[in-house]
Amino acid sequence: MTITLLYFAWVRERIGAGEETVTPPHDVTTIADLVDWLATSSAGHAAAFADRGRLRAAIDQDFVPLDTPIGQAREIALFPPVTGG
């Protein structure tokens, strides 16, 4: 299953890209699993995901906790806590 990943703010800066497309292995069932798997793919990913407490996620544009199952997600965004307004 192919998923589009979007990165914002310092997550994007550390990874060095705002977007990538991945096909995670079958044992990746939650966003937390996905993050674990992504963290092994480059030093940038590892740095971006080092502090899980400061990581937030959205599935298909809805904010969700990191333990949410990926399900049939087409777009997953990973980013720091928001600071607008």
Place this chain on the structure above:
Amino acid sequence: MTITLLYFAWVRERIGAGEETVTPPHDVTTIADLVDWLATSSAGHAAAFADRGRLRAAIDQDFVPLDTPIGQAREIALFPPVTGG
């Protein structure tokens, strides 16, 4: 002692004037006394002061309760509860 009286809103309308100058007798010591005394001066004054619960006052431009002594007041205003904003 001469006092300038100012009337606003329906107090002014019932009395038929926005301002008058009076010299109350010596036994008029509070605003409530003043209102009692004024109420005897015309049918308009009596109508304006019929409902004391809906009457408010200011001495020299400061809001005060009706039982406040007149003291050395130069200007006393009598009016309904305020409704600005």
Place this chain on the structure above:
Amino acid sequence: MIRVVVQKSPIDIMAEMVRVEGEAGAVATFTGLVRADDGVETLELEHYPGATEGALTKVAEGACIRWGLSAATIVHRVGPMHPGERIVFVAAASAHRGASLEACAYLIDRLKTDAPFWKRETRGAEASWVEARDADEAAAARWER
């Protein structure tokens, strides 16, 4: 910086906003308008010249001290107005949003009970003075401490 104005002319919100913003990070405002939906054709605002400005200044100063505002503005119209027109504009400016939001609510709540304005509504041939509401006394009282 305190700005208190009682005026017959329409309220220029844009000019008031720019003035109150200054170098603040947060500005909260409240605007009261003549309602177009309750049959009122003309609203007339009477006030107590001299005393009005003093009362509004006291309200604005109270807000500035209590919330450490960088600026507070109160502009109130007097005279005849029509539906859709702005009766009052209050604004509170501060570094952060909490202070400006609370101070803005305080400004309009206290103005409602502490400033000598009286509204008269005209509907067709009928003119009537607006009655004060107990809810306004309650709203003002919640700021006492």
Place this chain on the structure above:
Amino acid sequence: MIRVVVQKSPIDIMAEMVRVEGEAGAVATFTGLVRADDGVETLELEHYPGATEGALTKVAEGACIRWGLSAATIVHRVGPMHPGERIVFVAAASAHRGASLEACAYLIDRLKTDAPFWKRETRGAEASWVEARDADEAAAARWER
């Protein structure tokens, strides 16, 4: 009537006010600005296109339902900004003041935690991402029921 805009251009407060006022009796607004007093030279706002508009619409709809507003507006800038410029403008319009004041505070409190915006400040050669504040979570949480 809900109006949600994410834009690169400066916020035209006057046009937004006239739109939100409609036939309302009360309009409360909050404006957030780049502070001129803390050494920031440039503030850059990044967002999550598509998701941002959805999140803001949900916040505005929540306020309209809860307080029976006649209109709610949220305008948020993105891209680079300088001290004194307006970052965000929210407004709530209703018949009476209580609803508009509460709803306005709700709009900005929820926006702070529910909308995908990120601020990066530049001071001289130093650029840093603004950290989220626990106080913002607390402010948003007080509206839960």
